[in-house]
Amino acid sequence: MKRSLYTLLVISTLTVHLNSCTSQLEEDARSSIPVKNFFTNEEECNSAVIGIYNYIKAPYNKYGYDEMPYAMLELPTGMFDNKAQWQFASDYVNLKFDATSPDFSIWWESCYKGIEAANSCLRYIPAVNMSENKKNELLAEASFLRAYFYFQLVHIFGDVPLKMVPTANPGDALIGKSPVRDIFEKAIIPDLKFAEEQPLAATTQGNGRVSVMAVKTLLAKTYLSMAGLLNDNSFYGLAKTKALEVIQSNKHKLFESDQELTWFNKLNNPTFDNKEEHIFMANYAINNANSSLPVYFLPKEVKLVNALQFGGFSPSSFFLDAYDAADLRGRHNQGFFMNTLQIGDEKHEFPWAIYKFMDPGILTTAPNSAKNFPLLRYADLLMVYSEAQNEADGSPDKSAIDAVNQIRNRSGLPDISKLSQAEFREEVQKQRYFELCAEGKIWFDMVRTKKIFDTKTNKMVDLIGFKLPSGAIFKEENLKFPIPSREVQINPLLK
Numbered sequence: 198m199k200r201s202l203y204t205l206l207v208i209s210t211l212t213v214h215l216n217s218c219t220s221q222l223e224e225d226a227r228s229s230i231p232v233k234n235f236f237t238n239e240e241e242c243n244s245a246v247i248g249i250y251n252y253i254k255a256p257y258n259k260y261g262y263d264e265m266p267y268a269m270l271e272l273p274t275g276m277f278d279n280k281a282q283w284q285f286a287s288d289y290v291n292l293k294f295d296a297t298s299p300d301f302s303i304w305w306e307s308c309y310k311g312i313e314a315a316n317s318c319l320r321y322i323p324a325v326n327m328s329e330n331k332k333n334e335l336l337a338e339a340s341f342l343r344a345y346f347y348f349q350l351v352h353i354f355g356d357v358p359l360k361m362v363p364t365a366n367p368g369d370a371l372i373g374k375s376p377v378r379d380i381f382e383k384a385i386i387p388d389l390k391f392a393e394e395q396p397l398a399a400t401t402q403g404n405g406r407v408s409v410m411a412v413k414t415l416l417a418k419t420y421l422s423m424a425g426l427l428n429d430n431s432f433y434g435l436a437k438t439k440a441l442e443v444i445q446s447n448k449h450k451l452f453e454s455d456q457e458l459t460w461f462n463k464l465n466n467p468t469f470d471n472k473e474e475h476i477f478m479a480n481y482a483i484n485n486a487n488s489s490l491p492v493y494f495l496p497k498e499v500k501l502v503n504a505l506q507f508g509g510f511s512p513s514s515f516f517l518d519a520y521d522a523a524d525l526r527g528r529h530n531q532g533f534f535m536n537t538l539q540i541g542d543e544k545h546e547f548p549w550a551i552y553k554f555m556d557p558g559i560l561t562t563a564p565n566s567a568k569n570f571p572l573l574r575y576a577d578l579l580m581v582y583s584e585a586q587n588e589a590d591g592s593p594d595k596s597a598i599d600a601v602n603q604i605r606n607r608s609g610l611p612d613i614s615k616l617s618q619a620e621f622r623e624e625v626q627k628q629r630y631f632e633l634c635a636e637g638k639i640w641f642d643m644v645r646t647k648k649i650f651d652t653k654t655n656k657m658v659d660l661i662g663f664k665l666p667s668g669a670i671f672k673e674e675n676l677k678f679p680i681p682s683r684e685v686q687i688n689p690l691l692k
Contacts, residue, residue: 236321239331245318246335249342252311253479256304257570259489263507266300269678270640275652275665276516276630280497280508292669296679304353305681308346315343316363330396337395338407341415344388348419351377352641355677359384373690381423389416399448401471401478405569411477413443414573417581424588425645433589440582444600449476449575451603460607461532465555470569474576478569483562492564496550501538502563511550515652515666525609526631533634551635576604576632584625593621604628626650626657644676
């Protein structure tokens with residue numbers, strides 16, 4: 198049976214998700230309760246808000262054999278070679294965006310399910326008798342999550358339907374697209390500003406739920422995107438200010454190597470999830486809500502675990518060669534990538550594969566893993582600040598240079614010093630590629646800047662007209678993924 202946004206929203210009016218856990222890492226709904234009988238006390242409201250978090254995970258979960266929806270954000274960047282057998286994965290490398298792809302539907306459905314769940318929480322929680330602090334905390338979480346889903350949608354699909362109230366009647370779901378500007382100004386910004394003012398925890402440590410620093414970070418990233426997508430430089434100053442608030446709070450910091458672990462092994466170790474560098478994550482739990490990313494990236498060329506290994510996609514030789522020889526993130530085994538792995542007395546060798554998501558426990562728990570996926574990371578925030586400051590003020594100041602040097606230093610690279618505005622812009626954009634690769638962030642950068650990293654020349658170049666290693670040439674139409682065909686079939690207003 199075909200499902201659509203129309204169908205999903207109508208169904209969502211009939212049920213809400215009940216989940217009794219208090220953290221953001223449980224499986225999807227355990228039961229359904231009619232809305233009219235729900236939202237009667239604090240516990241039910243808390244459960245309903247927890248249910249919204251579940252919709253974050255779907256694009257980062259493997260389905261079928263070796264299908265992974267978030268791969269569609271990485272394969273068109275020119276940094277990775279596809280190793281999946283999935284038909285549509287090959288299409289992404291060649292910039293062939295087929296509206297029938299299930300990946301598009303998963304992004305669309307998960308975002309709109311989350312939005313509908315958030316709409317219900319924002320509609321019904323205010324009338325429930327509970328402490329004002331707890332009520333406002335729950336409303337802030339729902340507002341942030343609704344903003345997060347819309348942030349994803351505008352970068353992936355462009356103009357999309359804007360719906361800020363729960364569906365009351367079937368016809369309510371048949372709505373047309375709103376311009377990206379309206380999505381930002383009527384949904385994302387108001388939701389984040391509201392959430393920022395509420396009594397949220399300072400960080401996600403402990404339960405992985407929305408923190409005020411996560412709100413400020415997404416707000417900074419939103420302003421940066423608005424500057425590019427709306428072609429309005431005034432937003433750079435807002436992005437700079439908001440990112441600086443996170444930096445000056447001292448609530449988050451970069452992971453650093455110590456006597457026990459490298460910073461790479463803190464980045465990919467579940468023990469360090471929702472701590473320090475990790476500002477907001479999609480949360481998983483072993484044997485309950487498992488992450489499939491670690492096994493998805495295990496190289497298929499050699500047997501490492503007692504489970505299927507898929508390879509997924511791997512770094513292209515061009516991308517690896519673009520890293521400075523001294524850069525620990527590049528061709529240094531078990532930085533961001535690996536080509537050998539020691540298991541007991543046996544050393545395994547294989548073509549370069551992604552190490553970022555190498556959960557150390559996967560060797561005994563495969564295919565199950567509790568490794569969270571980073572959605573907002575402090576390294577990203579530092580570069581948001583650096584880029585925004587440079588653009589807002591016309592040249593990089595010491596604070597912006599210091600922020601980039603934090604990224605460079607822990608990667609084994611020397612400091613940069615005096616650079617022009619254009620030179621610094623290029624440095625920041627390149628560091629975003631080197632640092633945030635395989636995290637689903639680079640596509641968003643490409644959409645907002647219309648620039649792409651040429652891995653062969655090690656330079657940032659214009660996106661439109663650029664030829665990928667596959668031979669495909671970027672066109673303006675490739676900046677948006679098509680709205681899933683079944684949505685358009687049900688709702689002609691989406692054409």
